[in-house]
Amino acid sequence: MSVGxxxxxxSGFEAMQGLRVLISGGEPLLHPGFGEINRFLPDFRxxxxxxxxxxxxxxxxxxxxxxxxxxxxxDGMEKGHDALRGxxxxxxxxxxxxxxxxxxxxxxxxxxxxxxxLGEFDEMEKxxxxxxxxxxxxxxxxxxxxxxxxxxxxxxxxVAGRYLKYGFGSGPHGGEEGFGCGLHLVCVLADGRVAxxxxxxxxxxxxxxxxxxACWGRLKPVRxxxxxxxxxxxxxxxxxxxxxxxxLGDPLGKDLYKCHLYGIL
Ligand code: SF4
Numbered sequence: 380m381s382v383g384x385x386x387x388x389x390s391g392f393e394a395m396q397g398l399r400v401l402i403s404g405g406e407p408l409l410h411p412g413f414g415e416i417n418r419f420l421p422d423f424r425x426x427x428x429x430x431x432x433x434x435x436x437x438x439x440x441x442x443x444x445x446x447x448x449x450x451x452x453x454d455g456m457e458k459g460h461d462a463l464r465g466x467x468x469x470x471x472x473x474x475x476x477x478x479x480x481x482x483x484x485x486x487x488x489x490x491x492x493x494x495x496x497l498g499e500f501d502e503m504e505k506x507x508x509x510x511x512x513x514x515x516x517x518x519x520x521x522x523x524x525x526x527x528x529x530x531x532x533x534x535x536x537x538v539a540g541r542y543l544k545y546g547f548g549s550g551p552h553g554g555e556e557g558f559g560c561g562l563h564l565v566c567v568l569a570d571g572r573v574a575x576x577x578x579x580x581x582x583x584x585x586x587x588x589x590x591x592x593a594c595w596g597r598l599k600p601v602r603x604x605x606x607x608x609x610x611x612x613x614x615x616x617x618x619x620x621x622x623x624x625x626x627l628g629d630p631l632g633k634d635l636y637k638c639h640l641y642g643i644l
Contacts, residue, residue: 380569380570381412382412384587385416386419388587389420390423391592392425393424393425397425399426401428401430401450402427402429402430404431407429407430408429408435427445429450430489431449431475432451432468433452433471434471434472436479441479444484446484449484449486450488450489450514451476452472452488452490453469453490453503456503457469458495458496459495463532477510486513487512488507490517491517491518491519492517493520497542503545514547517543517545518543519539519540519543520533521623521626536635540636540637541639558617559600559606561575562601565591565595568583572587573586573589578622601618601621607629607631608633618633619637621634623636
């Protein structure tokens, strides 16, 4: 997306009384126009969250950053994180997390459960709480993108589901009674296509040229009553992740990772 397109999306979102925008990527700090985008972020009265791997968060960048919150991907303690993201990644991500807190930003962490970090969640919880992390989001990666070629990294539902009990704060995407995940969520992909979330890049809702409200209007909410879920926890669980259910065989079926989290399987 060009700098102008980013500005126009933010205008559309603010006009719709949007609340919270996650500035993501790939790595958003690599966008060649990020400096310009950062300069106009204060013009928009929405909560701005920068979602980054932290490797480019220097003191100089942090001094001038116009966001409310910085969310950093940390996928384990040193062993687990570096197994997924490469040598020295953990040290750099943790340094970025501490620095972001020192500069007064709200900080949050996003963690994926993978086969290399399973023994590290208690320690992560202690470390993140100790650093004043506001939200810790723990999720299981969906079989998409590069993960399709690295299936060994993805534990099955019976193992990974148990780790979804970790995490604290407000959680990934709030919902509403009677509806599944993502009721208030929409994603603008890096090339300007709009989708329910980044996993649905093959079923887009249009392009930003159509206007954000028009694209959002094409989004079909998922009603819990349409799901094949048959447990008493449905309002708490909300049927989990629809994309994950789809990769397990049925878009309206159970998200088995959540079933294992709640111990109903
Ligand atoms: S625990 Fe399983 S069956 Fe119950 S709502 Fe969640 S996904 Fe559906």
